[in-house]
Amino acid sequence: MAEVTYLEALRQGLWEEMERDEEVFLLGEDVGRYGGAFKVTEGFQDRFGERRVIDTPISEAAIVGAAAGAAHMGMRPVVEMQFMDFIACAYDMLTNYVATARYRAGLSTPIVVRGPSGGYVRGGPFHSQNPEAGFFHTPGLKLVCPATVRDAKGLIKAAIRDDDPVIYFEHKYLYRRLKDDLGEDEEIITPIGKARIAREGTDLTIITWSAMVWKSLDAAQTIEKEDGASVEVLDLRTLLPMDDDAIMASVRKTNKVLIVHEDSRTGGVAGEITARINETAFEWLDGPIMRVTAHDTPVPYAPTLEDCVLPQTEDIVRSARWLLAY
Amino acid sequence: MQRGAGVMTPTTRLSREQLLDMSYYLALTRSLEERLVNLYRQGKVIGGLYRSLGQEGESVASAYALEPGDVLSPLIRNLGSMLVMGAKPVEILRQYMAKETSPTGGREMNLHFNDLGLGYLGQISPLGDMISVMAGICLSFKVRDESRVGLVYIGDGGTSTGAFHEGVNFAAVQRLPLVVIVEHNGYAYSTPTSDQTATPRLVTKAKAYGIPGITIDGNDVLVVYEATRDAVEKARAGAGTFMIEVVTYRRKGHAEHDDQRYQPKEEIAEWAEHNDPIDRYTATLLEQEWVTRAELDDIARRVSTELNQAVEECENDPLPDGATALSRAYARPPQVEPLWFRRLDG
């Protein structure tokens, strides 16, 4: 079978779920007739009709609120944010309403909110964000961040079937750059809450997710070739709930941890991972837990500036070397 | 912007010099965008390119109705408003090309920059946010008893945001001197206005906020000027917030990469052939014999020369030095420290 892109795999996942369950429907800005700003839902309205692929006004809070209401009634809405940067406009609805619904009211709210996030595309401050940390701090939500073509498909399917609200952060840099052959035989579902060892290693663990998995793999390869050291790369795939078992198993194996994320440093998810390792596996560490992240600034527009603010492969190589030598 | 001088024309409050001045800004807006398209095709524009083709009239004329000291906040398609307020073509070019010399030093893109001294506050992308910020600017005018007015633009799509509602309501109930221009150009990205709001006339929203509003032909430059000037004068006199719905049409796609296949070709052609704001304005000026063809030709030459110079001046400017990205997140300290891994040797 032919190779498909990350974007196409996501489309396939959405398509299959809509074929499987007629309670699944899509809503968002320009998702219908136009097929979405990045064409993720192109052709969906032709197949599934205007009742299941709904073009909405530019009203992120209302889109999420309406999805929540429909979900209470047993439907399975999938919301598109045109860019994940604009999920901020629905922050109240997601954190105060959606995330608390089960706990405070026993209400099931199985919605998925998905959309393009991430930088390296010269998109400037409002088309490059990774707005994961605020939602990571919100009990009641689940967060997934596919790094691979396979997980782009497997995680959207799992997210749609999940009985809790899931935010699905897809990475726009990976959309058309990643390709893989998914075969035809099996149904691909990536369980939520399960990390994946992207590369086996023995000397150091890089814990990462989304587009940073690829930079980390490149760095691991460089280090193996030039330094002869063996680096494990753990792709978390899900941030909430976090796969503590996979993290601790890798820590016990390599005894050194580097956390790599694209979001800025302060208050970023790396801090929480560090704390969990300290609480659970401190005695297994042979060095400090270190992190490679973006700097604490907005993501700037000019290529030179963006390259300075966001983590680069070379940063991971140098950090890993420093830690290996520790 | 030229002000005051000269003999008034019979049917408007504008002098001949001012009419020609608006012609200049209209031509400058359109030609600057055409230069940008060339640069975009050469790969020199770093991000997306957004056009205001067919909407230059409402931008230029509404901004022209302001007085020194007034402040406006443009959207992505209000290049003309920015130029009228005094933004320079070379600054716009540098912004699009992310040059070190750009007003934001490469931090931000296209029209997203400010000069509060000249009277413009750059937008951020999330639509609607600028309305309440402009309400706050007008609040400062009111509290300080200054005779200044604010003007803010919002698209037909942008009126669907919660931010629009909160911002206009806030300005209205506080009776702030703010003019809200609603640009009804038929589309928000691919979404036609009929899918955006159940009211065919966006100005009906003004009623709900208890403020006056009118709908006008957004491609009639003189009508936009007169209507905005009326609203600005009333706002300045203490009458509060106004809404003006300008009916116009987005002849290009949402951005340069958008093939606009959702816009009927005949619809685009109809507006291009019969309802171009610059053509209409020029025809009126000539018919009324307020200006001569030679004067307009002079303007075209001037615009062309100025833009040649502007492109030449900045085309080869460098991109900013990467490390400058870490400055200016805070007043103090003014520089974010490079992270630990950037301080490692080799």
Ligand SMILES: Cc1ncc(C[n+]2csc(CCOP(=O)(O)OP(=O)(O)O)c2C)c(N)n1
């Ligand atoms: C809150 C928010 N949601 C989504 C977007 C993405 N977006 C950018 S422009 C646009 C369409 C805007 O349409 P309109 O307000 O009619 O302005 P026009 O482009 O027609 O000038 C959209 C959806 C955004 N900028 N802000």
Ligand SMILES: [Mg+2]
């Ligand atoms: Mg519009």
